[in-house]
Amino acid sequence: MDRETLFNSINQKLAANDIDGAIDLAEVAVALGESHPTLFNLCAHRLETQGDFEGSLKLLDQAHQLAPKDASILNAIGQSWLKQAAPRNALRAFAAALTYEPNFPPAHHGAGLALRALGDVAEARTAQMRAAQLDPNYPDPRGALAILALHERKWDEARAHAEAALRLDPTEPAAFLVLATLEGEAGHHEAVAKMIAEGINRPNIAPLQRAALDRLHGDALDALGRYDEAFAAYSDGAAILRAIYAPQHAGEGDEAALDLANRIRREFDQDIKAFPAPHTAAARPEVNHVFLVGFPRSGTTLLEQILASHPQVVALEEKPTLNPEITEFFLDQDSLSGLMNLSEAEIETRVAAYWARIADYGIDVAGKTFVDKQPSMTLYLPLIAKLFPKAKIIFARRDPRDVVLSCFRRGFEMNRTTYDFADLERLSAYYAATMDLAEVYFETLPLTFHVHSHEAMIADFDGQIAKLCEAIGLDFDENMRNFVETAKQRDIRTPSAGQVVQGLNASGVGYWRNYERHMGPAIEILQPWINKYGYA
Structure with missing residues (x-):
């Protein structure tokens, strides 16, 4: 396959939303020595979905060197940093993308996610609203706005944004998380457990979203008295968080x-x-x-x-x-x-x-x-x-x-x-x-x-x-x-x-007994303090 035919095939697959097929061809092209920002960007996407953020960023850096003003590449760099829980790095990449393309909706959305992670809720909302205005058919900003409303306990607003996002994309992860949370708040724990069990392995769910869904799943299973399954869900979410944040808190010289x-x-x-x-x-x-x-x-x-x-x-x-x-x-x-x-x-x-x-x-x-x-x-x-x-x-x-x-x-x-x-x-x-x-x-x-x-x-x-x-x-x-x-x-x-x-209630007193079989090593460590404080 000559170079022109190869790139035509990749573009056809992208137009047909066959992302995996396009990446397969891009990987072949890179292996044969081709050097093009689109190819590096596609290959980086696969590495990122596999959790190889270091490899992904290396390819994205190569793409950026070839096309330093390409907003889509800078946006991909920002998204990669977000998935590594590094919002400051991400925000710099999104800001650079917007310098070259001020009306690029994905970069406004990414900037909003980074700003929220940094605690600037007002600016995060402004960025998401801008992304939604620029592209009314873009579901992700609506999902992000739903998350922002959820954290402010504005249930009706959160639901409205989530439903708007899901009308545009029935699998939008943030909106899915918000609706599951609202169902949990309403006490519909069986429905939440079923929702999450069926949807948690969708490929478009990022690791941090997966960790949040695991915790929500654990809460639903806990409310149903299914404590062994709940502990497994909590443990899955915790393992994801430890893996994501290890570079920041578990490296050589880091002091947890x-x-x-x-x-x-x-x-x-x-x-x-x-x-x-x-x-x-x-x-x-x-x-x-x-x-x-x-x-x-x-x-x-x-x-x-x-x-x-x-x-x-x-x-x-x-x-x-x-x-x-x-x-x-x-x-x-x-x-x-x-x-x-x-x-x-x-x-x-x-x-x-x-x-x-x-x-x-x-x-x-x-x-x-x-x-x-x-x-x-x-x-x-x-x-x-x-x-x-x-x-x-x-x-x-x-x-x-x-x-x-x-x-x-x-x-x-x-x-x-x-x-x-x-x-x-x-x-x-x-x-x-x-x-x-x-x-x-x-x-x-x-x-x-x-x-x-x-x-x-x-x-x-x-x-x-x-x-x-x-x-x-x-x-x-x-x-x-x-x-x-x-x-x-x-x-x-x-x-x-x-x-x-x-209000005041005793439901949390002695709650550990529901998880006693899973807490053996922890209880052994805590035993001197259990005894000293009179809880034995």
Whole structure:
């Protein structure tokens, strides 16, 4: 077959939507020494679908070198980065594509996906709306808009966008995910399990979408009492996430959550023989400052809503209020000593920066009890002790088995901490290492701690919340019983949002028993803490 005939055949197959046939011919052409951006792009597509992102990007780079202004190639590069959970790289590629072709709908759609992954929801929506306007027959932006509405709990809007996408393409993955989620929210668990079982292996479903569908499938099977199948679905989704995010969190030199906790313990033992006396720099006397810590899925979101229902309390949910200091003093090796040696002038500067960040979030703390909810701050309690020695610490505690199982089952944004949540044994070891550090901190840090038991509160709400209020300098207020209404009015961005608005119930207490046969190694790791906390 001569070159002209070969390219004509490839174009005919593309026109007939025979993508595999076109790729077969492209692979033959490349093997014979042909060098053309379309050929490289086609071959890269197959490698990408096979999960070989490195090989795919190498071919796309060759295509880009041959055609640097080709928007479709830049778009393919962006899509490849998206599937590797690298949205910043993806956004650069999509922006370059739009530089050369400003009205290219796929690049607007891709940019929207990257922006959403980076947390810029408003710009993500703008990009998706632009893509849909440019090509009304393009289903993917409609699916993306459905996802955005879903995360804002705008059910009707999510359904409308999803149905619009499916009218254009009955297999559009994002719309499929949204409709399955809505069916689950409506309690139609049998229908969801059937939907996902029949559709999850469609070739157009990207790995991150597959992981989300696995988790949704697990939830449906769990609601049906099919716990063995549910655990298998959760495990499948977790394995996908670990594979996708491994280059970011499991490479040489990367420090995931368990490794970080173990290192902090070593450095604390080596460097901190006695914690320095509290500083005397001026505090904010008009603020009753409280940190809510513990471990994710220990009931901190529920407790925050209860506290926020008090008329004298303002609460902030898991915002990065101390990230610069955490990075400087904990995430860098051998940096804890720098925290210990801060001068009072440096402390004043950092404390002022903290309160400036709080103000930037629109929170007025003057004359109030201010609750900064940071479950993962447990590792970094020496930072609070150094900067805010007069702050009160609420330490949320729940049965370790329920905590670990819930972290494994729920969907978190991936970072160095939550990467370990996708491996049940490493998650359990991380929990144990965190609690080990907490015990050291209880003994050595000049802070006021109140340990709050989730199960005790479920059994005696008024009694336990009254004790909590006394510990942090508040009077119990009957409005705290109305936390469901508070939760409905607040923008809760944690995986606990759905449970909190259901009110107080004991359904999650001892839930681990449904998965006991699958949690053997995890329970063995957790057993010392199960015993210590009285859950044996």
